[in-house]
Amino acid sequence: MAKELIRHDSREAVRVEDYLNDMIQTGQDLRNLDTILQNLQSQQELQRKQLHEAKNILAHATAASKEHSESVRKQATAFKQQQQDLDKRLMTVTKSDTSEQAAKSFEMSMERLRRLEIAKGYMGTLCERSKETLNLLATSPRLALRPYTRLRNISSGLKLAQPAAEGAAPHLVAYTSQVANNLRDQMTKVLDDNLETVLTKMKWPGNELNTSDDLINEWSDAVELLLELQEPELENSALASSPESAPRWEPPVLLPLMVMARPLELRFKYHFSGDRSTNRLDKPEYFLSHVIDLINTHSDFFAIYLQPILDRRAELVDYNLRWAYADAVSSFITSLFPMLRQKMGSILPRIADHPQLLSHFIHELMSFDTEIRDVWDYSQDRYSSETWKGLTWEALVKQGWFNHWLKVEKDFALSRYQDIIESADSGEIDYYGVEPSATKPTKAAIRVNDLLETITERYRPLSSFSQKLRFLIDIQITIFDQFHERLRSGLEAYLAMTSTIGRTVQGSAGADASLEGVAGLERLCRVYGSAEYLERKMQDWSDDVFFLELWSELQERVKQNSRTGRPVAGPMSVSDVAARTSSVVANNNEDGENPTEGALFDETASAYRGLKTRSESIIISTLISSAQSALRGYTRVSTWASLSPPTNTSGQFSHPSIELATILRELPAEISFLHRLLAMAPLRRITRQLLLSIQSYIWDNVLMRNTFSITGASQLAADVDNICKVVDVATGDGMESRNVMRKLEDGLLLLNLKIKPTQKDHGASTGAGDKTPDLSLWEAEKRIFANNESARSLLAELNIETLTEAEARAVLERRVEVRG
Numbered sequence: 080m081a082k083e084l085i086r087h088d089s090r091e092a093v094r095v096e097d098y099l100n101d102m103i104q105t106g107q108d109l110r111n112l113d114t115i116l117q118n119l120q121s122q123q124e125l126q127r128k129q130l131h132e133a134k135n136i137l138a139h140a141t142a143a144s145k146e147h148s149e150s151v152r153k154q155a156t157a158f159k160q161q162q163q164d165l166d167k168r169l170m171t172v173t174k175s176d177t178s179e180q181a182a183k184s185f186e187m188s189m190e191r192l193r194r195l196e197i198a199k200g201y202m203g204t205l206c207e208r209s210k211e212t213l214n215l216l217a218t219s220p221r222l223a224l225r226p227y228t229r230l231r232n233i234s235s236g237l238k239l240a241q242p243a244a245e246g247a248a249p250h251l252v253a254y255t256s257q258v259a260n261n262l263r264d265q266m267t268k269v270l271d272d273n274l275e276t277v278l279t280k281m282k283w284p285g286n287e288l289n290t291s292d293d294l295i296n297e298w299s300d301a302v303e304l305l306l307e308l309q310e311p312e313l314e315n316s317a318l319a320s321s322p323e324s325a326p327r328w329e330p331p332v333l334l335p336l337m338v339m340a341r342p343l344e345l346r347f348k349y350h351f352s353g354d355r356s357t358n359r360l361d362k363p364e365y366f367l368s369h370v371i372d373l374i375n376t377h378s379d380f381f382a383i384y385l386q387p388i389l390d391r392r393a394e395l396v397d398y399n400l401r402w403a404y405a406d407a408v409s410s411f412i413t414s415l416f417p418m419l420r421q422k423m424g425s426i427l428p429r430i431a432d433h434p435q436l437l438s439h440f441i442h443e444l445m446s447f448d449t450e451i452r453d454v455w456d457y458s459q460d461r462y463s464s465e466t467w468k469g470l471t472w473e474a475l476v477k478q479g480w481f482n483h484w485l486k487v488e489k490d491f492a493l494s495r496y497q498d499i500i501e502s503a504d505s506g507e508i509d510y511y512g513v514e515p516s517a518t519k520p521t522k523a524a525i526r527v528n529d530l531l532e533t534i535t536e537r538y539r540p541l542s543s544f545s546q547k548l549r550f551l552i553d554i555q556i557t558i559f560d561q562f563h564e565r566l567r568s569g570l571e572a573y574l575a576m577t578s579t580i581g582r583t584v585q586g587s588a589g590a591d592a593s594l595e596g597v598a599g600l601e602r603l604c605r606v607y608g609s610a611e612y613l614e615r616k617m618q619d620w621s622d623d624v625f626f627l628e629l630w631s632e633l634q635e636r637v638k639q640n641s642r643t644g645r646p647v648a649g650p651m652s653v654s655d656v657a658a659r660t661s662s663v664v665a666n667n668n669e670d671g672e673n674p675t676e677g678a679l680f681d682e683t684a685s686a687y688r689g690l691k692t693r694s695e696s697i698i699i700s701t702l703i704s705s706a707q708s709a710l711r712g713y714t715r716v717s718t719w720a721s722l723s724p725p726t727n728t729s730g731q732f733s734h735p736s737i738e739l740a741t742i743l744r745e746l747p748a749e750i751s752f753l754h755r756l757l758a759m760a761p762l763r764r765i766t767r768q769l770l771l772s773i774q775s776y777i778w779d780n781v782l783m784r785n786t787f788s789i790t791g792a793s794q795l796a797a798d799v800d801n802i803c804k805v806v807d808v809a810t811g812d813g814m815e816s817r818n819v820m821r822k823l824e825d826g827l828l829l830l831n832l833k834i835k836p837t838q839k840d841h842g843a844s845t846g847a848g849d850k851t852p853d854l855s856l857w858e859a860e861k862r863i864f865a866n867n868e869s870a871r872s873l874l875a876e877l878n879i880e881t882l883t884e885a886e887a888r889a890v891l892e893r894r895v896e897v898r899g
Contacts, residue, residue, distance in 0.1 A: 220270060220304055227266060231259050231311035266308055267334065274301040274338050284342055284377065290384075299388055305334040306392055313403050330403065330459050335385075336414035343373055344418045351422065360430055363440045366422060367447045370415055374408075374455065381407040402460040409457050416470070423474055431480075434487040441484055444471045445540040468542045481546060489554050492534055496558050499526045500565060506605060508756060513612070518758045520612035521605050527562050528616050531555050539625055544632050551629070551679065552651070552659045559613070559683045566606045566690055570697070573602050577701075596705065596745065597752045603698045604756045610691040611761075614684050621678035630679050637664055658682070699765050702749060703772040709742035710773070713798075714780040719791030720895045735801040736794060743805055750809035759811075766810055770819040773802065778823055782830070786895050792830040799823060822881040829879070829890045832856040860897050863887055 102115055233255060277297045281289045313331065332340075351358045351366040359365065389404035396404070403410075423444075430436040448469030451457045459467050475481035499505060505523035512525045538550040577594050594602070620626050637653055646652050657664040663677030678684075716738055735743060750769075753762055777799065787795065803816035810816075817824050834856050854877075862873045863884070870884040879887070891897050 220266075220273075221307075227262060227308070228311055230262065233259075235311065235314075263308070263312075267305075270301065270305050270308060271334075271338050274298070274305060274335060277301050278339065278342075283339065288380065295384060298384070302335040302385070302388055303392070305338070306388070309334045310396065310400070313400055314397075330413055332414045332417065333403065333410050336410055340411075340414040340418075343415070347418050347422075360426065360433075360436055361439065363426065363443045364446075366419075367443055370419060371447070371450060373415065374412060377411065378408045378455075381411045385410075405460070406458070408455065409459075412451065412455065412457050413459070419470060420473065423470065424478070427474060427478065427480055431483060434491060437484060437487050438491065441471060441474070441480075442537060444474065445469070448542075449540045466542065469540075471540070472542050475546065476543065481549075485546075485549060485553060488534070488537065488550070489557075492530065492554050492558060493561075495530055496527065496561065499523055499530065500562075508601070508605060508608065510755070516758060518608050518611045518761060519604075519756045520608040524562075524609035524612050527558065528613060531558060535620075535625070544629070544636070547629055548633065548651075548656070552656070556659055556680075556683055559617075559680075559687075562609075562613070563683070563686050563690060566609055569602070570606050570690070570694055573599075573606075574697070597748060599701060600698065600749060600752055601756075603694055603701065604753070607691055607694040607698060607761075608756060610687045610694060614687040614691060617680040617684040617687070618678075621680055621684075626679050630677070633660070633664065633679070695761060695765065698753075699768045702765065702769045705745060705749065706742060706769060706773055707776055709745055710739075710776055710780075712741065713738040714776075714784075716781075717785065719785045719787045719795065722788060722790040722794055724790045725793075735798045739798055739801065743801060746802070747805040747809040750806060754810055762810060763814070766806060766814060766816075767819050770806065770816055774820040774823045778826065782823070782826060782893060783889065785893065786898050787830055787893050788895050789831070789833065792827065792894070796827045796831055799827060825877075825879040825881050826886070826890045828877065829859065829882075829887060830893060832859050832891075832894075834896060856891075856894065856896060860891055863891055 103112070277294065281294050281298065309331075347366070347369065349355070350369065357365050385407040389407055389410070393401045393404040426440065427437075430440060448467075448471050452467060452469065457467055459465070475484060500523055502523075505521065505526070507522050508519050509522045509525055510519050512522070513519060534550070534554055538547055541547050541550070573594065577599070621630075633656070637656075640646070640653070653664060659682065660679045661677040661681030663681060713736065716736065750762075750766060753765060757765070781795065785791075799820065803820065806816045807814050832854060836853055836855055859873060862869045864870075867884045870887060874880075874882060874884075874887060882890070
């Protein structure tokens with residue numbers, strides 16, 4: 080402490096010294112020392128006063144601060160006391176345990192009070208609008224529409240805003256809607272009565288309507304008032320369920336048309352209810368044709384008088400409401416649908432257990448829909464691309480009758496199919512049911528096709544893609560599959576009976592007779608002709624516009640549902656549909672960028688095509704087996720080298736060998752039978768394969784196993800020529816069997832070379848029908864065996880293209896002269 084005082088005094092001394100050095104620098108400054116001291120004393124006195132004043136101010140401020148602090152403390156104590164009293168009162172009032180809970184409860188009460196004030200405001204507005212409307216309704220109905228429209232807009236606005244407000248004020252919304260509906264009912268009653276009065280004067284709906292200008296003007300005013308009354312509801316309907324966003328949306332009936340449809344509905348109920356003779360379950364066409372007659376009778380009136388009114392209203396409303404005023408006749412048709420729906424709802428449960436009645440009713444309903452859609456161009460919304468689905472769709476889908484109806488139609492179709500295949504003549508070949516040049520199917524195949532075409536016509540008018548696809552798969556393709564299985568089983572039974580084991584088990588020659596020759600071919604041709612006929616019909620159906628559109632829509636649905644994984648039609652997935660229609664469906668689903676062309680009947684047609692191909696191959700193998708069996712005795716002839724020359728003057732054989740009698744008898748019979756049954760293309764294919772087999776059999780078992788003199792070679796050529804002739808005659812013009820057996824013909828040309836041709840021989844025809852070349856056997860033998868180049872040159876001179884050098888040498892070696 081002492082050190083600090085010493086340091087302070089030293090600092091003061093330094094300051095004093097610095098001040099004196101600053102103020103006293105000259106002798107004059109020293110002489111003015113008294114003045115300096117006086118100034119210092121004055122400053123000291125002033126600073127004492129300022130210090131005294133500052134102390135006084137500090138004292139007053141300190142006292143004021145203490146007083147303020149005390150006042151604030153007292154106020155805080157009082158506020159705290161008041162808060163405690165208030166909390167106690169709130170807790171008592173709200174019955175809460177804590178003040179926080181009490182405050183929240185109180186705030187909720189205040190919020191409810193605020194809502195109550197808002198609701199009170201709405202209630203007042205509703206009452207005012209309602210009273211205003213009712214006061215104007217009696218004197219000026221058109222002016223009454225304005226407050227009603229505002230009231231309806233308030234009600235609609237509350238409904239639309241309620242979901243966003245998490246369902247707030249349900250009672251207010253319900254009350255507002257009730258007030259608006261009650262007011263609407265009262266207004267509708269008054270305006271309906273006005274319109275009915277005018278309609279009575281017009282004698283609606285009589286045949287002789289009074290359409291004077293005054294009555295038409297009254298009628299127009301009454302109609303416009305009802306349309307204006309309904310516009311708020313139409314706007315709400317358009318907003319809530321627009322046709323684009325709701326495929327099942329239904330347009331409401333216009334109020335004036337509802338009034339005008341009442342007398343029509345009364346007449347409808349009079350004729351088609353109760354015990355009237357016109358009310359028959361088996362004659363739905365009675366009431367459906369009655370509705371068509373109503374449309375025919377009154378459509379002109381609505382087109383002439385109502386359409387201009389609707390056109391004027393369409394110009395005054397927003398675009399999203401113009402659908403209601405697009406077409407007067409369509410609006411009139413819409414007004415007739417409620418009584419039809421009521422009639423449908425009463426009939427369907429009564430005929431559900433009667434398949435024929437149900438099928439007939441749905442068929443007539445589809446015909447009605449088609450006429451309404453096509454003749455009257457009916458559409459629920461002219462401004463939408465959606466087409467009217469029809470009353471049939473409502474019955475089958477909305478009322479849930481489709482599965483029941485599908486079962487009825489399927490049972491009927493399968494029953495009819497069983498009748499077809501069980502008929503006594505089902506397996507007979509129908510020679511007159513197709514074109515003469517076409518392959519002949521069985522009567523069963525033609526009748527099955529007729530049945531399937533009838534089924535197509537029954538479901539063709541359906542508007543639902545899923546329903547059409549279900550009909551196709553569940554009925555048509557099912558019948559196709561069953562008939563295919565029947566044909567396949569018949570083919571398998573034939574193969575089993577003609578096999579070695581089958582023949583052994585049967586052990587009866589009589590059984591073999593029905594499996595061989597023409598009888599056996601007829602069995603096979605039944606399968607082939609039926610498979611070919613139905614496959615061709617499926618190809619025709621695939622080109623039909625109806626099935627093309629169905630296929631196109633299937634492809635589009637597969638693309639859309641591949642992203643969502645939804646079924647394509649009803650419960651059927653893409654793989655289910657592809658398995659029954661076409662594998663292209665599944666392939667295009669996996670590779671959508673490069674779609675493959677296909678058709679609805681690809682899988683079924685492929686199965687029939689496979690059956691046709693298999694039966695054709697069995698026909699060929701049967702003919703070949705029969706021909707080889709008939710030629711077996713011919714192959715045992717061994718006198719080719721020792722035959723005597725013919726005794727006729729021509730030196731040519733005119734008759735075939737006796738061993739060819741069997742094949743020359745059986746071959747034309749079988750081919751003639753095929754010519755009658757098969758089209759030219761399959762007949763040529765089968766005959767060609769048969770001739771090639773005969774050629775190979777004769778080549779291997781006759782030509783290459785025997786030696787021939789010139790006489791034997793001529794006889795062989797004559798035999799082959801006879802075979803070709805009977806085949807050509809049996810198949811008709813243009814077969815040219817020699818061209819098919821060209822290799823054998825060329826071999827016989829070499830085999831028939833003369834040892835030394837004469838001028839008489841030059842140009843003479845061999846049995847094979849070819850010109851005998853001016854070439855001796857020895858010269859040909861020399862050039863053929865010289866080398867390959869010489870052999871090829873000789874073959875080219877003789878126009879032989881089917882034989883190789885080795886085969887040509889082998890043929891020449893069959894001559895006795897060359898071989899010896």
